[in-house]
Amino acid sequence: MHNLVNWLVESIGAMGYPGIFILMAMESSVFPVPSELVMPPAGYLVQAGKMDMLPVILSGTFGSLFGAYLNYFASRYLGRPLLLKYGKYVWITEEKFAKVECFFLKHGEISTFIGRLLPVIRHLISLPAGLAGMNHWKFSFYTLLGAGIWVTVLTWIGYFIGSNQELIMKYSHQAIVGVLVFSALLIIVYIKFQPKKCAERS
Numbered sequence: 001m002h003n004l005v006n007w008l009v010e011s012i013g014a015m016g017y018p019g020i021f022i023l024m025a026m027e028s029s030v031f032p033v034p035s036e037l038v039m040p041p042a043g044y045l046v047q048a049g050k051m052d053m054l055p056v057i058l059s060g061t062f063g064s065l066f067g068a069y070l071n072y073f074a075s076r077y078l079g080r081p082l083l084l085k086y087g088k089y090v091w092i093t094e095e096k097f098a099k100v101e102c103f104f105l106k107h108g109e110i111s112t113f114i115g116r117l118l119p120v121i122r123h124l125i126s127l128p129a130g131l132a133g134m135n136h137w138k139f140s141f142y143t144l145l146g147a148g149i150w151v152t153v154l155t156w157i158g159y160f161i162g163s164n165q166e167l168i169m170k171y172s173h174q175a176i177v178g179v180l181v182f183s184a185l186l187i188i189v190y191i192k193f194q195p196k197k198c199a200e201r202s
Helices: 002-028 039-047 053-078 080-090 094-115 126-131 136-161 165-192
Strands: none
Touching (some): 039 136, 094 126, 126 136
């Protein structure tokens, strides 16, 4: 793990802010690039004086938005048939897709926000947003909000860990547990005040 983190730090340092943007854009789409392997090393580079905090956070956040746009516009303009045909290659079965879409029709804003915080879901949440025709500006706002929080948390983890690079994954995993608990509580509070049934699609 120590060697892996060292390699990530060196690679991100060499690529700079555009590299963070590209890696987080990939992470936000369907490519398996975990943000936990991108932002903490970038935070460590900030602590080392090789990068600046604000550009790192902005690069990661807007990279996430760009990757989310790829999924959002693809699903919005290519449509449901294509996703159902090829979705199996990114683990989207028709049954799973129908459940997610049904929920999204009524709870798009909070789904987008929370989805940006959760592993795996953050890769896919833009798809039902596009299919449901979610307002582009609302989608952008809630995506930026959720991605910004997560990117900031991971970056500060890397910053405070500093030279103790072997702890990066440990504390990243703890951050995941924290956002899972936060998201669960937020969902419980939200659903408590919402209608129980998802509206039928016209």
